[in-house]
Amino acid sequence: MKTKAAVLHGPNQEWQIEEVELGDPVAGEVQVRLAASGLCHSDHHLRTGQSPAPFPVVGGHEGAGVVVKVGEGVTRFAEGDHVVTAFIPACGVCEPCSRGAQNICDEGAGLLTGLSISDKTHRITQGDTGLTPMCLLGTFSPYITVNEASLVKIEDDIPLQAAALLGCGVATGWGSASEIGGTRPGDTVVVVGIGGVGINSVQGAKAAGARHVIAIDPVAFKRDMAEKLGATHTFESMEAATPVVNELTWGKMAHTVVLTVGEMKGEYIAPAAAMTAKGGQVIVVGMGDYAAMDVKLNLFELTLLQKRIQGAIFGGAGPRTQIPKLCNEYRAGQLNLADLVTQTYRLEDINRAYDDMLDGNNIRGMVVFDEADW
Ligand SMILES: NC(=O)c1ccc[n+]([C@@H]2O[C@H](COP(=O)([O-])OP(=O)(O)OC[C@H]3O[C@@H](n4cnc5c(N)ncnc54)[C@H](O)[C@@H]3O)[C@@H](O)[C@H]2O)c1
Ligand SMILES: [Zn+2]
Ligand SMILES: [Zn+2]
Numbered sequence: 001m002k003t004k005a006a007v008l009h010g011p012n013q014e015w016q017i018e019e020v021e022l023g024d025p026v027a028g029e030v031q032v033r034l035a036a037s038g039l040c041h042s043d044h045h046l047r048t049g050q051s052p053a054p055f056p057v058v059g060g061h062e063g064a065g066v067v068v069k070v071g072e073g074v075t076r077f078a079e080g081d082h083v084v085t086a087f088i089p090a091c092g093v094c095e096p097c098s099r100g101a102q103n104i105c106d107e108g109a110g111l112l113t114g115l116s117i118s119d120k121t122h123r124i125t126q127g128d129t130g131l132t133p134m135c136l137l138g139t140f141s142p143y144i145t146v147n148e149a150s151l152v153k154i155e156d157d158i159p160l161q162a163a164a165l166l167g168c169g170v171a172t173g174w175g176s177a178s179e180i181g182g183t184r185p186g187d188t189v190v191v192v193g194i195g196g197v198g199i200n201s202v203q204g205a206k207a208a209g210a211r212h213v214i215a216i217d218p219v220a221f222k223r224d225m226a227e228k229l230g231a232t233h234t235f236e237s238m239e240a241a242t243p244v245v246n247e248l249t250w251g252k253m254a255h256t257v258v259l260t261v262g263e264m265k266g267e268y269i270a271p272a273a274a275m276t277a278k279g280g281q282v283i284v285v286g287m288g289d290y291a292a293m294d295v296k297l298n299l300f301e302l303t304l305l306q307k308r309i310q311g312a313i314f315g316g317a318g319p320r321t322q323i324p325k326l327c328n329e330y331r332a333g334q335l336n337l338a339d340l341v342t343q344t345y346r347l348e349d350i351n352r353a354y355d356d357m358l359d360g361n362n363i364r365g366m367v368v369f370d371e372a373d374w
Helices: 041-048 106-110 160-167 169-178 198-207 220-228 238-248 266-274 299-304 319-331 347-358
Strands: 002-008 016-022 029-038 063-070 082-085 124-126 143-147 151-154 188-192 212-216 233-235 254-259 276-284 308-311 341-345 364-368
Touching: 002 347, 016 143, 016 347, 029 082, 029 160, 041 347, 063 143, 063 160, 082 160, 151 319, 160 169, 160 319, 160 341, 160 364, 169 198, 169 254, 169 319, 188 198, 188 238, 188 266, 198 212, 198 220, 198 254, 212 220, 212 238, 220 233, 233 238, 238 266, 254 266, 266 276, 341 347, 347 364
Parallel strands: 188 212, 188 254, 212 233, 254 276, 276 308, 341 364
Antiparallel strands: 002 016, 016 124, 029 063, 029 143, 029 364, 063 082, 082 151
16 A cells, blocks of 8 residues: 655655555554554664664654554454554564563564564565665554564553553653562662653652652753652752762662663763662663763672663563553553653654654654544
8 A cells, every 4th residue: 555654765864754655464464554653762863873774764663553454364463453563573482582571572683674574575665665664663654564573452442642652662661660670669769861761760660669769851841740750859960869869868879770861872871870779770771872882880889789780672571561561550540641742743743843852842742643644
């Protein structure tokens, strides 16, 4: 079918709204009509060239919608089902999936190749050119055709626009504090960078029973939102927060420091580790340049105070366990989804939407699709 998509043709270019050809689902695939797509910072890393993916690229990896077609052999999804996209596929049978670590599924190796899991060909084309859908999804388009490993079915009572956020920002942020971050009642948790991901680390830490939830962001509006959604203290920088974390914890410091800054840099590790308690951990969620190697870190303290520096993808939990769980947290009133989307946009306004993200105007911006797009 012909549809439209936001396409990047090279680094540091604008998103272009163009006509593309979207293939029908082959064996193991599903076509979805999307209701919405969140605007995550990770798509911006494609634009800056910091995440390497073969151009042209169709952005977007945080969507929800309704199944419109299923390919041969698909038994888990049927037309009309409501689904959330999982930015990391979960095949269910590889070694990591088999031991419950679906967020590091072996199919993740192909995440930025553009080649579909089912038959290793391109599902989105322009003439003879194959396009790379971000995370094998490409949700900056009203329709996607993706492998069933990249979808999670949800019940119909969750509004699809809210559900879209579960596909990346909410699951990633929440899990980074409460799952891989291991927050327990009474803990002190610091979250650095309050965007669409970090705000959900604040929510996850609060729900896990943290006593102090300290949110750090240079933008005042972000700090206000963090307070609204569960932060007990806010600061504009790690340097400003450190002496207060020391005071609040009687020198013990934070059990978990979650780094959810928009662009990760090696220089953030040392101040984050300095805020971390003995036996505590720094959870690195933010992404930077794929070739960046340099980190400053006090190795003496790392060893003797038994600290951990822990990378985290999808909050350290699998999409098939985490997305239904987050639906229940939403139903129970523990997870606020309504206030996360601070502005909606049409796909055609996507460059303005990303300018707004970079200017600090949004917690999460969201592209909403309707009859005019379908
Ligand atoms: N690991 C994963 O699974 C995963 C998933 C999604 C996104 N990400 C990454 O997480 C990061 C955050 O994504 P997002 O969509 O929330 O981005 P965002 O742009 O919405 O938010 C980033 C926030 O960080 C703040 N910030 C920037 N520098 C800071 C600093 N030095 N100290 C404190 N705050 C600072 C900004 O003001 C902004 O509010 C990005 O790098 C993204 O690529 C990782
Ligand atoms: Zn994302
Ligand atoms: Zn797998």
